Amino acid sequence: VDVKDDMTQSTAGATPEHTAPALSRRALIGKGAAAGLGVAAASSLLGAPDVVRAAGRRAPQSTVKITFAALLDQTGELANEINQFNHMHSGRIYVDYQQLPPVATDQYTKFVTAFRAQSATPDVVQIDVTWPAQFAPLGWLAPLDGYVKSDYLSQFWPSARTVGHINGKLYGIQRYMDVGLLYYRTDLLHAYGAAVPKTREELQQLAAKMLSGKSKTGIQYGYLMPGKKIEAIVDEWLEFIWGAGGGIGSPGNLKVNDATAVAALQYMYDLIYRAKLSPPGTSTYAPNDILALFQNGQAPFMRNWTFAYALANNPSKSKVAGKVAIAPTLATSGHSGHGCTGGWVLGINAYSTHHDEAWQFIDYMLSKGTQTSLSLNSGLISSRPDVVDSATVRAKLPYFAQLSSILSSGYNRPQLRNYNPFTTPLQAAINGVLSGQGSAADALNGVQSQVASLT
Amino acid sequence: VQTVRAVPTEQARRVSRHRGGRGIQARREERLAWAMLAPTLVALLVLSLYPALATIVYSFQHGGSFGIGMTGFVLSNYQRLLHDVQFWSAFKFSILFSVITVAGQMVFGVALALFANREFRGRWLVRAAILFPWAIPTATNSVVWAYMFNDQYGLVNGVDVREAEKVDGATRWQGFWYVTLPLLRPTLAVTLILRTIQSLQAFDLISAFTNGAPGISTQNLGLYIYAQIQQFGDFGYGSTIAVVVMVVTLAFIALYLRAL
Numbered sequence: 001v002d003v004k005d006d007m008t009q010s011t012a013g014a015t016p017e018h019t020a021p022a023l024s025r026r027a028l029i030g031k032g033a034a035a036g037l038g039v040a041a042a043s044s045l046l047g048a049p050d051v052v053r054a055a056g057r058r059a060p061q062s063t064v065k066i067t068f069a070a071l072l073d074q075t076g077e078l079a080n081e082i083n084q085f086n087h088m089h090s091g092r093i094y095v096d097y098q099q100l101p102p103v104a105t106d107q108y109t110k111f112v113t114a115f116r117a118q119s120a121t122p123d124v125v126q127i128d129v130t131w132p133a134q135f136a137p138l139g140w141l142a143p144l145d146g147y148v149k150s151d152y153l154s155q156f157w158p159s160a161r162t163v164g165h166i167n168g169k170l171y172g173i174q175r176y177m178d179v180g181l182l183y184y185r186t187d188l189l190h191a192y193g194a195a196v197p198k199t200r201e202e203l204q205q206l207a208a209k210m211l212s213g214k215s216k217t218g219i220q221y222g223y224l225m226p227g228k229k230i231e232a233i234v235d236e237w238l239e240f241i242w243g244a245g246g247g248i249g250s251p252g253n254l255k256v257n258d259a260t261a262v263a264a265l266q267y268m269y270d271l272i273y274r275a276k277l278s279p280p281g282t283s284t285y286a287p288n289d290i291l292a293l294f295q296n297g298q299a300p301f302m303r304n305w306t307f308a309y310a311l312a313n314n315p316s317k318s319k320v321a322g323k324v325a326i327a328p329t330l331a332t333s334g335h336s337g338h339g340c341t342g343g344w345v346l347g348i349n350a351y352s353t354h355h356d357e358a359w360q361f362i363d364y365m366l367s368k369g370t371q372t373s374l375s376l377n378s379g380l381i382s383s384r385p386d387v388v389d390s391a392t393v394r395a396k397l398p399y400f401a402q403l404s405s406i407l408s409s410g411y412n413r414p415q416l417r418n419y420n421p422f423t424t425p426l427q428a429a430i431n432g433v434l435s436g437q438g439s440a441a442d443a444l445n446g447v448q449s450q451v452a453s454l455t
Numbered sequence: 456v457q458t459v460r461a462v463p464t465e466q467a468r469r470v471s472r473h474r475g476g477r478g479i480q481a482r483r484e485e486r487l488a489w490a491m492l493a494p495t496l497v498a499l500l501v502l503s504l505y506p507a508l509a510t511i512v513y514s515f516q517h518g519g520s521f522g523i524g525m526t527g528f529v530l531s532n533y534q535r536l537l538h539d540v541q542f543w544s545a546f547k548f549s550i551l552f553s554v555i556t557v558a559g560q561m562v563f564g565v566a567l568a569l570f571a572n573r574e575f576r577g578r579w580l581v582r583a584a585i586l587f588p589w590a591i592p593t594a595t596n597s598v599v600w601a602y603m604f605n606d607q608y609g610l611v612n613g614v615d616v617r618e619a620e621k622v623d624g625a626t627r628w629q630g631f632w633y634v635t636l637p638l639l640r641p642t643l644a645v646t647l648i649l650r651t652i653q654s655l656q657a658f659d660l661i662s663a664f665t666n667g668a669p670g671i672s673t674q675n676l677g678l679y680i681y682a683q684i685q686q687f688g689d690f691g692y693g694s695t696i697a698v699v700v701m702v703v704t705l706a707f708i709a710l711y712l713r714a715l
Contacts, residue, residue: 013656108686112688116521116523137520138520158642167519228668229666229668279606279607280606281605283668284668289607292607371659418687420682420686421686421687421689422690428670428671431668431670432669432671435669436667437669437670443670
C-alpha cells in the first residue's frame, strides 16, 4: 500500500507545465481524479495520458525544452556538456538536467514511477545496461531505428551497440562503459619480484606470501572484493564463472547451479574463511568500502569497477597513489579472465513529445568531440573505441591502453526482461554464503528453481 | 445558519436527559461534529480505502508487468504464498521484529519516561536528549547505526557497553507496579497498538540498515512487498503479500482491543 503512494505524486506531477491550453473540463476532472486516486492504472482508464500528449504540443518556433535524467555527476563534466549543447542550439532546444540519486535502485524506482504514469518527462534517460531489456518490452522506450543506420552503430564498442537491441529493434546506445577489474599494487609486486597474477592459484600464493610478511608490506588482507547484498556480488561471481570457462545458460534456460557456478561461489567463500585472504567483514562491504581499505594500503589486490582507478591514484585521497595498476579479473589455469561489463545507456522516453530533439541531444552526447571531453575530464570510458584509442586521451590516461583490451574481452550479463527477479535472489544467496549461512550448493540450488525459466 | 453560542448549562442538560430524547443542542453538536469530521473521512476514503481495495483486487490478478496487462480472477497468488520460502522467512522475521521492538520500546520507553519525570538538575538536558532522535529521519538514523556497526571503523564493535541504571528499592517498584502502571494503562494501550502497526509495516529502517542481509534473514514483509512490486513489477503477488500484512495487522489490533 505504501508503495502506491509514490505513484500519486508522479501522476499528479507528470506534466505540470503542459496544463495551460486546450484542456476540457472533463479532461481536467479526469486528470485530477487520476491523481487523487493514487493508482497509475486509473490514469489509463480515465484517458489522462491522451490529455498529456495533446496538451504537450507546442507552438512552433519557440524553444523546445527537454529534460535529461541522469545520475548526479560530481565532476561537473555532464553539466558542461549540456551547457555546450544548449549554447549550440540556443533558441531551438534547451536541455534541462534532472539530477538523480547515485544509487541505481533509487533511479530505477524513479524511472518506473514516471513511465507507469506515462509521464512525458524526462525526455532523454540515462539508464543502466540491464534496464533497456526491462523497459523496452513494456513500451516505455522509443525505438531509435528511424534515426540510426548500421554504419552509425559501428562507431561503438560491440557491447555498447548490442545492449539496446531488443526484439529486433534498437532502444538505446551506451554513453560510457564500465568493467570489472583486478587492481594490484605495483610496488608490492616489484618487491616480491612477481608477475601480475592471472589465475586464482597464482593470486592466492602471492597474496599469502605478502600477508605472511605483513610487517614489511604493511598489509592486513590479501584480496578485497565486495560482498554486500548488491549487484556487484553477482557480477563478481559471474566473473569467477567466466574465468573458469563456464557460463549460466541463456534467457529461458538459465543454469546457476552447475559445478562451475557452485565452485565459483565456494571459492569466494574460501577466500574469506579458508584462505583468510579477504576480510571477515567482506559480506558487508560495498565497492566504496573496499576501495577505502585499498587506498589505505591495507591490501595488495582488489576487485573493483573502473571508477576506483582515479580515486586509488589520487594523492589527496590515497596513500598508495601512483602504485596502483589494473589487470583482467582472475581465471583458472587454461582459461582467461573476463570482466563483467556495465555502464550507462542513453534512450528516449516513449511518452516524450519531443523525440527528434531528444535524438539530437543523444547524437551530440555520443559524438567523438563530446566523448573525448567525457573521458578526459571525468575519466569515464567512452563507448567509442576511436576515443579510447586516441592519442590525446592516451596521453592523459595511459591505462586506457589496458582497458581497451580488457573491455573487448568483457562479457555482458544476461539480457533479461526480468533482470531483477534474476539478480535479487542471487544477491541474497551469494551474500548468505559469504555471511556463513549455508553451503554454496544449497544456496544456488535454491535460486535455480526461481530463475531457470526467466526471460 | 445559527452558531452554537455556549455550552449548555448543567441544568439544561439534566432537563434534556430527563425528557428522554436528545435536545436540539445535542443534535446540533452532532451535526457540527460530522461536518468537522467530513474532510478527514473523505480524505481517508480516497487515500486509504481506495488503495486498500485496489490492493485486494490486484491480489486476485496475475500476469503483466508493473500493473500493465494484468488479468483474471485467480487464487494462484495465494497458493504461491504457501510454498514460498522467502515469504515465510519474511513473515517470521516481521513477527519477530514486531515482538522484540515493541516489547523493547514499551519497557525502555516507560523507564525513560519515569526517569525524565523525576526532579533533578539538568532534567531539561535529559528530556531534550530523549526527544532529539525523533527529529532525525529513520533512514538517516539507520545509516548512522550501520556505520556504528561497521567492523573496520564502527563505534559499537570494541566499545564495552555497560548497564547505566541500577535497580531501585522494593517500595518504589511496588509503587510503580500498583499505582503508576495502572494509571498509564490507557496511554500504553494506544501506544502498543500504534507501535505494533508501525513495526509490522516497517520498511525504511530495515531497508537502510541491512536491506534484508545477511542473505534474506532480515528481510521483512515490507521489503519483500517492495521487491515484488517496485523491483519485479509483480503487482499481483506483491499485493497478495500486502493483504497478508493487512490481515495480520487487523488481527493484532483485535487482540489488543479485546485484552485491554
